[in-house]
Amino acid sequence: MKKYDGFYIFAGQAKDDVLDSYIQKAVAEITRLEGVILSQEVLGKRPFARRMRKRESGVYVMVRFELDPSKVKELVNRYRLVEEVFRVQILAVDERREQILAGQAEAAEARAALKAQREAAEAESAEPAPEAVQ
Numbered sequence: 697m698k699k700y701d702g703f704y705i706f707a708g709q710a711k712d713d714v715l716d717s718y719i720q721k722a723v724a725e726i727t728r729l730e731g732v733i734l735s736q737e738v739l740g741k742r743p744f745a746r747r748m749r750k751r752e753s754g755v756y757v758m759v760r761f762e763l764d765p766s767k768v769k770e771l772v773n774r775y776r777l778v779e780e781v782f783r784v785q786i787l788a789v790d791e792r793r794e795q796i797l798a799g800q801a802e803a804a805e806a807r808a809a810l811k812a813q814r815e816a817a818e819a820e821s822a823e824p825a826p827e828a829v830q
Contacts, residue, residue, distance in 0.1 A: 697732070697762040697790035705754040707782035718780040719757055725774050731763035754782055760789070 706718045715738070723733055739756040763771065768786055775784045 698765050699734070699760065699791070700761050700768065701760065701787045701789055702726075702759045703756045703760065703785045703787070704733055705783040706757065706780055707749075707751045707754045715755055715757075721778060722757075722775070722781055722784075723759060725762050725771060725778065726759070726763060729763060729767045729771055729774075731761050731767070731771075734760040734762060736760070750784075751782065755769075 702722075704719075704722055706715060719736065719738075723736065726733060736757065736759040739758055741753055741755045743753040744751065772784065772786060775781045
């Protein structure tokens, strides 16, 4: 099994409850092919750069999943039959790149925590000592 990112565009005025059913229908195709859904994120409604099939905008959704590489072509062909899916793009996730990005994010968090500690220490040392009452 290999990790993939699926970027979906659902065209039209998709409301929240209707959008959920569209997403579930797209995810069902993955699970039907014995795939595992890892995460899904609604990226929001965005206008198209130009009109496509008389549509002005669409709702973008990203789904990360694991699937056998031999079944990806079948999955894409299945999406051509699903009317709710306006466009779909399946990209393989590069594991090495993901590890590098995760390491960079951890290092950035560590630097931010260290900076916050330094600023707190400087703030404490910069406070004037309370003067004795005379």
